[in-house]
Amino acid sequence: MSTKNSESIAQRWEDIYQSTSLNELPWEEGKPSTQLVELIESGAVEKGAALDVCCGSGNNAIFLAAKGFFCYGIDISPTAIGYAREKAAAEGKKCDLITGNVLRLPYLDNTFTLVFDRGCFHSIQPSERRAYAHSIFRVLKPSGMCLLECFSAKDHVYGPPYGFSAEDIEHYFSELFKINHIKEFSTGKNGADRHFLAVFMEKPPYKEKTVKVQYPVESRIYGMISV
Numbered sequence: 001m002s003t004k005n006s007e008s009i010a011q012r013w014e015d016i017y018q019s020t021s022l023n024e025l026p027w028e029e030g031k032p033s034t035q036l037v038e039l040i041e042s043g044a045v046e047k048g049a050a051l052d053v054c055c056g057s058g059n060n061a062i063f064l065a066a067k068g069f070f071c072y073g074i075d076i077s078p079t080a081i082g083y084a085r086e087k088a089a090a091e092g093k094k095c096d097l098i099t100g101n102v103l104r105l106p107y108l109d110n111t112f113t114l115v116f117d118r119g120c121f122h123s124i125q126p127s128e129r130r131a132y133a134h135s136i137f138r139v140l141k142p143s144g145m146c147l148l149e150c151f152s153a154k155d156h157v158y159g160p161p162y163g164f165s166a167e168d169i170e171h172y173f174s175e176l177f178k179i180n181h182i183k184e185f186s187t188g189k190n191g192a193d194r195h196f197l198a199v200f201m202e203k204p205p206y207k208e209k210t211v212k213v214q215y216p217v218e219s220r221i222y223g224m225i226s227v
């Protein structure tokens with residue numbers, strides 16, 4: 001993504017947060033995602049560092065901190081991060097919340113046991129989707145889990161925000177991730193139910209690389225001699 005393009009995307013999100021009160025934002029539910037709550041309550045995610053990408057006002061990051069994760073959140077809008085910091089302080093929860101771009105995550109490789117995304121991937125431009133997949137893959141620990149929530153293609157395909165089918169998800173993520181489960185669900189504010197996909201996937205466990213033995217030139221000569 002060119003710097004100019006990413007600046008205009010950042011400005012667009014910042015304008016939305018500045019021109020609309022938090023409660024009026026269609027995605028702001030003032031509570032953590034039901035899918036995330038269920039996943040954490042199931043005990044399937046190893047405790048450690050968790051990252052909420054495109055964390056908005058921080059409902060999910062704060063929930064993760066309350067559940068004992070070292071929680072990190074990143075969002076492209078400084079106003080959103082301001083809201084998230086205020087909420088975390090009000091609830092007495094420790095979260096590391098910063099302004100930044102999901103496509104250039106400022107974290108070390110193999111850091112997080114969980115990466116959570118609600119409403120981020122479906123806002124990313126089609127040309128950046130592979131970069132998005134690589135970005136979250138890089139920071140996840142081997143065997144780390146990713147829960148991604150995005151709009152389903154049932155409601156619409158073209159965006160942003162875009163809608164996806166299970167096949168689309170396989171297309172963008174299966175090269176890197178083991179996709180465990182794709183669940184369709186619906187939710188929405190004020191009875192405006194929208195269809196979503198919840199994608200449960202993980203980074204494959206660490207494996208020693210199998211070294212492909214290249215026979216040196218000499219052994220080929222030896223082979224010729226021995227024939």
Ligand SMILES: C[S@@+](CC[C@H](N)C(=O)[O-])C[C@H]1O[C@@H](n2cnc3c(N)ncnc32)[C@H](O)[C@@H]1O
Pocket residue numbers: 013014027028029053054055056057058059074075076077080100101102103117118119120123
């Ligand atoms: C639909 S909102 C969801 C917010 C939050 N995840 C939630 O569930 O309430 C999408 C969020 O993604 C952020 N965002 C969009 N593109 C981004 C990018 N490239 N990097 C980081 N954040 C981004 C926006 O600022 C916005 O807060």
